Amino acid sequence: MKTSLLNSSRELREAVVALLWKQWAALGVSGHVAPGGNAVVDPEALVLISTVFARHDARLFDEMADWLQQNGIWINVLRLTRLQREHEFGDETVLGALAEHMTKNSSHTKWKVLAKAPPEPAEPALLFPHLTSPNQADEIFRKWGWLRSSLDLRGLSRPPRPNQPASFLLKLRALFGRQSRAEVFAWLLTHPSGHPAQIARETAYFRGSVQNVLNELELSGHVFATREGREKHFVAPHDQWRFLLTWTQGDSGAFPQWVPWAVLFTLIRRYHDLVNLETFAGYSDDLQAIELTRVLVPLLARLTSEGYLAQDFAGSVTSRSAEQWMPQFQHLVADLTG
Amino acid sequence: MPAITSATLDRALGLLGELLAAQNRPPQHFVVCGGSSLLALGLIRRTTTQDVDILARVEGGGLVTPRPLPDWLLVAASAVARQLDLPADWLNVQVAEETLFRCGLPDGLQQRLTTQSYGPRLAISYISRRDQIFLKLHAAVDRDGGRHLQDLRDLHPTGNELLDAARWTRTQDPSDGFGMLLGEMLKHLGHENLVAQL
Numbered sequence: 350m351k352t353s354l355l356n357s358s359r360e361l362r363e364a365v366v367a368l369l370w371k372q373w374a375a376l377g378v379s380g381h382v383a384p385g386g387n388a389v390v391d392p393e394a395l396v397l398i399s400t401v402f403a404r405h406d407a408r409l410f411d412e413m414a415d416w417l418q419q420n421g422i423w424i425n426v427l428r429l430t431r432l433q434r435e436h437e438f439g440d441e442t443v444l445g446a447l448a449e450h451m452t453k454n455s456s457h458t459k460w461k462v463l464a465k466a467p468p469e470p471a472e473p474a475l476l477f478p479h480l481t482s483p484n485q486a487d488e489i490f491r492k493w494g495w496l497r498s499s500l501d502l503r504g505l506s507r508p509p510r511p512n513q514p515a516s517f518l519l520k521l522r523a524l525f526g527r528q529s530r531a532e533v534f535a536w537l538l539t540h541p542s543g544h545p546a547q548i549a550r551e552t553a554y555f556r557g558s559v560q561n562v563l564n565e566l567e568l569s570g571h572v573f574a575t576r577e578g579r580e581k582h583f584v585a586p587h588d589q590w591r592f593l594l595t596w597t598q599g600d601s602g603a604f605p606q607w608v609p610w611a612v613l614f615t616l617i618r619r620y621h622d623l624v625n626l627e628t629f630a631g632y633s634d635d636l637q638a639i640e641l642t643r644v645l646v647p648l649l650a651r652l653t654s655e656g657y658l659a660q661d662f663a664g665s666v667t668s669r670s671a672e673q674w675m676p677q678f679q680h681l682v683a684d685l686t687g
Numbered sequence: 688m689p690a691i692t693s694a695t696l697d698r699a700l701g702l703l704g705e706l707l708a709a710q711n712r713p714p715q716h717f718v719v720c721g722g723s724s725l726l727a728l729g730l731i732r733r734t735t736t737q738d739v740d741i742l743a744r745v746e747g748g749g750l751v752t753p754r755p756l757p758d759w760l761l762v763a764a765s766a767v768a769r770q771l772d773l774p775a776d777w778l779n780v781q782v783a784e785e786t787l788f789r790c791g792l793p794d795g796l797q798q799r800l801t802t803q804s805y806g807p808r809l810a811i812s813y814i815s816r817r818d819q820i821f822l823k824l825h826a827a828v829d830r831d832g833g834r835h836l837q838d839l840r841d842l843h844p845t846g847n848e849l850l851d852a853a854r855w856t857r858t859q860d861p862s863d864g865f866g867m868l869l870g871e872m873l874k875h876l877g878h879e880n881l882v883a884q885l
Contacts, residue, residue: 633701633702633705635698635702635771636702636705636709639767639769640709642766643766668769
């Protein structure tokens, strides 16, 4: 691989790991990481992308496992499964091993669904590619095709911190429960208004259940609906809900930023996987551009149609080589993640 | 949309071959005629073409109709078109009419091909000057001259080559109407003497 592409790929991976540390720290994993950013964390998307990128930081991986062991009840396993089925940005075997570890604790029975089907036995791979092979491998991870030392959890994780914008969704889950109501409400409070199909697509719930939740919320008298043509648009007046902004003083604060994490993480994973293919570096610039366009432009088009990207962004990267893509891509990730 | 130069043609076919290899597609071997073939072999002064005319597919040691092209090949060709800003139908089989295979390609065409590989999954065989004369004469008569007539003139066919070509075109279309148009074309080319020999 060309040195510049290799360096850029490594820089991207390091940036993603730093982002994951920040998000996990906001949720309560142990480790001194300055919280930052104004984006709402999507916990299920975070778990899925961590099964891929946290493999490049063993400490992060184990702190995540520790947090899940103690706080896994805050994860909506059905939504996590749906996100993985739709976007395939997590690693199901890493997730399976984590889930099997978690189900040793009886409070995590819902995670059993993820630990049902280990792969056919084959030569295991190193879970942490930057570390050497362990003397004694963790049996559960080995069963799922991964070599790592025994998973010893430190038990230092804390519950989600409600006083940070990042944990806004978990705060709403604590108030409204772990079904779609929390996501729908979070979406309404981070957007001026929206219609059920759009909210369902961006929160990864079925349109029917989102529609039902919105209709029920409307009955409360604190969420309102207006008609635009055949579409019903819903609004949660932000001023009425400012008491939820527990991280700011007075009336100056704003609700946090909604980031379509599942799509963004999918974009990052597909880009990373593609440029790290052994064959990719041998492609001509034109073929690299075709492959990047094929894999990424549909996701960019989705982000554009949902209003998270400028209209001309996809056009500005289409037909560009990997080296021309990389800076644009890094700007995109930085812009969307604050 | 810019026309296709010799360099663009080479880049486009190279990219298509690379793409087929990257996607692990089955090997493809096509016979190409028309402007792209003239460009590739440097047979005339023309510097650009509009498309790549696939005449046949090489299969089982013989030539068969290339129609229809597989969907995955069309998708790959579209990707190349977008990448290199080529016409959407830059790779097409319009010229490969069914009558060509029913009535027969010029004798010995396959033995006169010049083959070039574009990676392990794509080979293109360009037809020879003699076969270009045959196909260009047919096209010039059939489609009222135009660029086909200019290409034919640029190939500087001899009388014997034109006579062989004219006889072959009659196997494709033996109608009286085509015969009359063919005679007019030969006169237009300054070979009126050949009409009586058809």
